[in-house]
Amino acid sequence: MTSRYADLSRAELAVLVPELLLIGQLIDRSGMAWCISAFGREAMAQIAIEEWAGASPIYTRRMQRALGYEPPVPNHGDVVTIFKGLQLDIGAPPQFMDFRYTVHDPWHGEFHLDHCGALMDVEPMGPEFVRSMCHDIEDPTFDATAVATNPRAQVRPVHRPPRVPAGRKPHCRWTVDIDESHPPVSPLPAFHVVAATRAATVELDPIDPADEGAGDYTGPLLADLDFAAFSRSALVRIADEVCLQMQLLNLSFVHAVEQRAADQEQLREVCLKQLTGIAGIAAERIHRALGLPGGAEGALRVLELHPLLNPAAYVGASVAEGVLTVHTDPDDSDAQADGAWVALCGPGSTAPLEALVRGVDPRLDVEVTGSERDWTLRVVEGADPAPEAGEVAVTRFSTGAAFVFEPRRSLPITPV
Numbered sequence: 001m002t003s004r005y006a007d008l009s010r011a012e013l014a015v016l017v018p019e020l021l022l023i024g025q026l027i028d029r030s031g032m033a034w035c036i037s038a039f040g041r042e043a044m045a046q047i048a049i050e051e052w053a054g055a056s057p058i059y060t061r062r063m064q065r066a067l068g069y070e071p072p073v074p075n076h077g078d079v080v081t082i083f084k085g086l087q088l089d090i091g092a093p094p095q096f097m098d099f100r101y102t103v104h105d106p107w108h109g110e111f112h113l114d115h116c117g118a119l120m121d122v123e124p125m126g127p128e129f130v131r132s133m134c135h136d137i138e139d140p141t142f143d144a145t146a147v148a149t150n151p152r153a154q155v156r157p158v159h160r161p162p163r164v165p166a167g168r169k170p171h172c173r174w175t176v177d178i179d180e181s182h183p184p185v186s187p188l189p190a191f192h193v194v195a196a197t198r199a200a201t202v203e204l205d206p207i208d209p210a211d212e213g214a215g216d217y218t219g220p221l222l223a224d225l226d227f228a229a230f231s232r233s234a235l236v237r238i239a240d241e242v243c244l245q246m247q248l249l250n251l252s253f254v255h256a257v258e259q260r261a262a263d264q265e266q267l268r269e270v271c272l273k274q275l276t277g278i279a280g281i282a283a284e285r286i287h288r289a290l291g292l293p294g295g296a297e298g299a300l301r302v303l304e305l306h307p308l309l310n311p312a313a314y315v316g317a318s319v320a321e322g323v324l325t326v327h328t329d330p331d332d333s334d335a336q337a338d339g340a341w342v343a344l345c346g347p348g349s350t351a352p353l354e355a356l357v358r359g360v361d362p363r364l365d366v367e368v369t370g371s372e373r374d375w376t377l378r379v380v381e382g383a384d385p386a387p388e389a390g391e392v393a394v395t396r397f398s399t400g401a402a403f404v405f406e407p408r409r410s411l412p413i414t415p416v
Contacts, residue, residue, distance in 0.1 A: 003205055004304050004312045005239045010213065012290055013235035014228040016305070018405055019289045020242040023282040023307060024090025025097065027246060029121060029398035030277030030391065031253055034270045039260050045132040047256040052091060052137075053144035054190030054252030058200050059245040060085045060148035066207070066237050068216035077149035079109035079176050080221045085149065086111075087225050088217075088238065090245045091141075093117075094225065096403050100170070101221065103415045107178040110158075112170040119161055119171050121398045127162040134161045134172065143185050146176070151184035153177070194252045198334035202314045204240045208233040219412075226410035240311035247307070247314060247340050250274075254339065268344070272351065273391045275308070275341050279352040280392035281401050282306060283359030292360075296379040299357040299364050300324065303377075306356060308341050315342050324377040326370075346375050353377060355389045362386050 005013060028048065035044040064070035064077075069084050071077035083101045086092045092099055096117040102110040113119075122129050138160070146153035153176060160172040194200060207215045213231030227235065254271055261267040283302050290305075292298045303324055309315045316333025317326045328346070330337035345352055347368045357364040362385035367378045388396075395401060 002312065003236050003240050004310055005236045006205075008236075008290075008305075010232040010235060011228065013232060013239060014230070015289050016286070017227050017235055017238050017242065018094050019285050020239055020246075020307065021088070021090055021093035022096050022400055022403060023278070023285060024242060024246045024249065025093045025118070026281055026395060026398055026400050027090075027249060027253075027274070027278050029400065030281070030395040031270070031274035033277075033394045033397075034273045035257065038266065038270055041129065041132060043260055045136045047253070047260065048133075048137045049140050050188060050190040050256040050259075051249060051253045052141040053188040054194040054255065055245070055248040056089065056091065056141070056145045057148040057187055057191055058195055059241070059248050060089065060145060062244070063088050063238075063241050064149075066204070066241055067234070068218045071149060075149075075151055078106035079103060079153075079178065080106065082146055082149045082153060082176060083109065083111065083221055084217055085145070087222075088242075089145070090242060090249065091145070093400075095405055095408070096400055101223065101413055103221065103413055105415055109176045110174065111176070112173040114170050116161075116171040117398070117400050117403065121400070123161070123163075130162045140188070142174070144188060144191075147185045147187060150178050151186070152180060152182040153185075154179075154182050190252055190255060193255050194248060197248070197251050197338045199244060199247050199251060199314060199338055199340065202244065202311070202334055204237060204244070204311055204313055205233075207231070207237050221413045223411045223413055224408040226408075229410065240313070243307045243310035244314065247335065247338075250341055251338055272344050272349065275344055275352045276355045276389055277391035277395035279306070279308060280355035280359040280389060281395045282308075283356045285401075287360045294361050296322070296364065296381055299360040299379045302360055303356065303379075308345075308352070308356065315340070317342070322378065326375050326377070327373070328375065329373050346370070351389065351391075354386070355392050358386055358388070359392070362388070 035047050098115040099111050122133050142155035156175050158173040209215050211231035211233040214229050215231050215234050257270050258267050287302050309317050315335040327333045335342050350368050353366045363382050365380050370376050
């Protein structure tokens with residue numbers, strides 16, 4: 001199926017891709033608040049570990065294949081391959097998570113964060129929450145990401161928060177070393193669950209090598225990716241892959257929450273709150289970044305481009321004559337078969353859809369009707385603005401909600 005991003009210009013896509021990467025990071029600003037509320041801080045940390053460790057090895061390898069920088073020998077990639085993967089990972093969106101890389105040789109490197117947006121969000125909550133994120137969660141999840149490239153890679157801290165002295169910069173520093181003497185890292189059990197989903201193997205449109213601009217990332221590691229240098233075709237594929245990263249991360253989140261929820265009702269409640277919060281903030285950022293029109297027209301366009309309904313090859317939906325139709329039969333939608341985000345929406349569950357359209361204009365609402373097989377959505381305009389959903393307000397707590405990207409020069413990194 002043709003990507004829903006295929007009718008955007010190359011310039012529009014270059015703006016949209018970093019937005020999507022940042023939106024993916026903000027999924028946890030939405031979801032983890034409700035996990036703390038339902039299960040406590042320590043259980044939240046375990047959910048985050050399983051969530052990222054279940055999804056990141058899968059989507060890391062997908063992006064390697066899509067952009068042609070996968071290791072020539074499986075499981076024997078170098079630090080450059082690991083660093084390229086981080087640059088295209090929703091766990092490390094550009095600038096908001098400002099990774100700076102140093103390559104000593106193919107098997108040894110370092111990175112530090114000049115700015116860590118996640119730390120800025122968590123630091124006001126106190127040192128226990130900082131330690132949960134920067135110690136308990138980071139140790140296993142960095143290794144889980146690296147295992148996608150080389151199971152003998154070790155990512156180890158030089159220093160990390162809680163910051164001593166207060167305000168220390170860079171926020172953290174890590175080494176990445178690959179050595180045959182290192183014991184190989186094995187994926188966590190959550191990985192095998194997520195690998196069995198349809199999302200893990202969905203096929204996306206190939207990149208057209210004849211399209212103007214870079215169609216891969218096979219050259220040197222760049223300090224900052226210039227997304228405008230990629231071809232339009234490559235940017236479409238990257239956008240779809242980034243949305244699939246979010247879908248995979250969410251499926252891993254659902255699995256982790258399910259292991260701790262008292263029943264299916266609590267599972268659905270936590271997952272619905274997570275989706276509602278990210279739906280509103282994502283819509284707001286996409287609408288603003290692309291300068292889309294307001295009103296029902298703009299909201300429907302944002303719906304088409306929103307991670308909730310992408311990639312098109314995964315989520316069965318279509319827009320025609322001002323109406324969104326969502327296909328709920330698993331034969332027509334891999335997302336429905338997996339129980340992905342869209343499966344939480346429908347005639348009896350409109351909160352995420354309401355939050356989404358109100359991210360464009362608080363006066364908007366949705367009319368959702370249909371059957372078990374298909375449901376349709378119309379965007380309607382009311383007289384008075386609706387109050388912001390509490391789930392969106394919780395997500396807006398993150399500094400990422402209002403984060404502004406800045407122009408950067410794209411310079412190659414050479415071994416030092």
